[in-house]
Amino acid sequence: MSEKKQPWNRPMPEQQFKLMREILDAPSPVGLEGAMTYGVLKPHFESFAPGDWQLRQFKGHAGVVLDTHPGRDDMFKVMLIGHADKIRMQVRSIGDDGKIWINTDSFLPTVLVGHEVKLFSEDPDNPGSYRMIQGGTVEALGAIHFADPAVRSGDRGIKKEQIYLDLQIHGENKKQQVLNLGVRPGDSIIMDRPIRSGFSPDTFYGAYLDNGLGCFVTSEVARLIAEAGGTRQVRVLFAIASYEEIGRFGSRVLAGELEPDVLIGVDVNHDYMAAPGIGDRRMQPLEMGKGFTMAVGAIASEQLNRIIESTAKQHDIPMQRDMVGADTGTDGMAGVLAAVDCAATSIGFPIRNMHTISETGNTQDVLAAIHALTYTLQALDALDDPHREFLDNHPRLDRATPLEHQGSAKPDEGDENSAL
Template identity: 25%
Template sequence: MKIERKIDEQFLEQLVNTPGLSGYEQKVQRLFRKKIRPFVQNLETDVMGNVFATLNPSGSPKIMLAAHCDETGMMVKYISKEGFIYFHSIGLDAHLIPGSRVQILTKNGPILGIVGKKAIHLQDSDERSNIIPIKDQYIDIGARSRAESENLGIKIGDPILFDYYYSQLGANGDVTGRCFDDRIGVLIIYEILKRLAQDPPKAQVVGVSTTQEEVGLRGATTAAYKVEPDISLVYDVDFSMDSPDSDEKGHGIAKLGEGPIISIGPMDHKVVDLLIETAADLKIPIQRIAEPRNSGTDGDVIQITKSGVAIGVIGIPCRNMHSYSEIVNLNDVEAIIKLSVEFIKRIEPNFKNLP
């Protein structure tokens, strides 16, 4: 898919490289507030840390755009007498972690660590074929005692993130980074509001960078209660099924660079139909994925807020989800932004969201 890109890639790089474990999203949200402020009339933050950026506050109906800013990672749970750091995992696969570089984010600043891994020469046959349980994995920071680790400022509860950062990948618009899930969605909301600010729609648009999605959709739960939207578009990564180890029969056909993924299922059919119709008019290819139950996104709680919300879930194809090297395609991102801007412009004040 060829498309002219207008994305602020410098901002995207900043978003992806800024730390923001679930519950520790403050730096990401400060960055989002700073960038979005010139393009909206109202800017608020709630007790959960959600950021609400409102365009055309007197417009109707009210459209909520949602994407979560938190990321997967780890948390310090125990320091051994030898100074090694043991951790809880938030959304990570156990086999992914050994041997990786991490940053422990203390109040004194980040501390580099390496997740320990026994040399293959020392492993017996069972160890070579088994995954090391997370409870047995540890981080080596070069300390020799618990006191030395504590004197560096490491405390129980400190967040831990992989020490990997944003990079371009190849020549087809692919990029890789630690947390496109779901900073790419936050970037999409920023771009939508920025472009709509040049020609405001009839609708009120509230872009929400939500928190704590990875630990139970918590931010979106309170955010939707506050906003009380009539319509919501939810942006999150979805599985790109075009790598050698993917099974299309298990999830469906979805590929990098082939356009937005539209979830089909118990969402609002009027919203979904209008998304599909708008994409066709813009000649933007879409990829349909069946979601017969929950989508696994913020949309699951937004839809059932108060008396109900008409939602559409738009997926960004992503390889290597919940790893330190996720991959998305910027052409897909640009297509989602253009589709969303046009969709919002087509929403009239008398839009009927009842089935």
């Protein structure tokens, strides 16, 4: 395949972008992920899955797993995990003036003001039935004229306790107007902005790339594996988890239940090169548009990473190394948290403005991750004995060879990029 024809070097096809938009737009706040998993991903999985694949469901949460070889516990099991849950705001209380005071969860209060949201309210008279309210905005001060001088100058920020939802309520009995809608404490509120193509080529922006993108990548890898005829000796578990944003509780259930031999978390990462004001932290130079990322450190398996990196190099797929320290910060930790013996790592794609309404990504990074993971699964399937490959080939630093000074000549550009 020529470089120009490689999918990760070309614009994402419109039909594929449409699927990505549908997955990202599904209203799936933490604890209510069914819109994404059952409303979008389950039908998508069923549209291409061979008849002998099985979709697994769970009682305590809306996670799903597409299983290529159900019941074959003797096979080498590989789990790919994206998480469907979105960080959400919640109704805290309703004021006499009609203001709906809310909890901001994992959003910075300062990035919320003025944005449109959707409020999902359970019908008090029909538990289990939900209604949606659109047209409200998140506010804190009302107007700059009412803020004290320190806030107006930027010397002091907005506190989370100041955040409320404004439904433009006016007239008599303002609180009662809200109560008559059935709005109650605990109701979920999420940002209202579907993704759109960005100004620069191959970019897109909107709310909740974290982590509908990981779910999209997982589902597209599943489709490509199905179209290629499946796998011979590797049982692949394409998993969509819940509860990641509150402690990765969903993925540890999936890992505990299915006990994979290899686990790969698929989640967004940061574009550190574009992040403002962090230059003195000396972060790794991850950058949007430079390829997918692979976690190094924490619980990341060097054996698994070796296969992913070798596969990416073989197919000329751009990859960036991500230093993660003690915790990947993703569902890649699920095996450890569930006390399952598996080789694990985390794959991602650098985005900007994480946990805001204007998260920004690059379709070529996403496509690079899709195809790198697809080729990795096929490489694992081609091993003589995947179990022994991981049992017998742990890195031995006592066998490291001495390295001497290599001079001052600059390496080729390709080698320099691969070392990031």
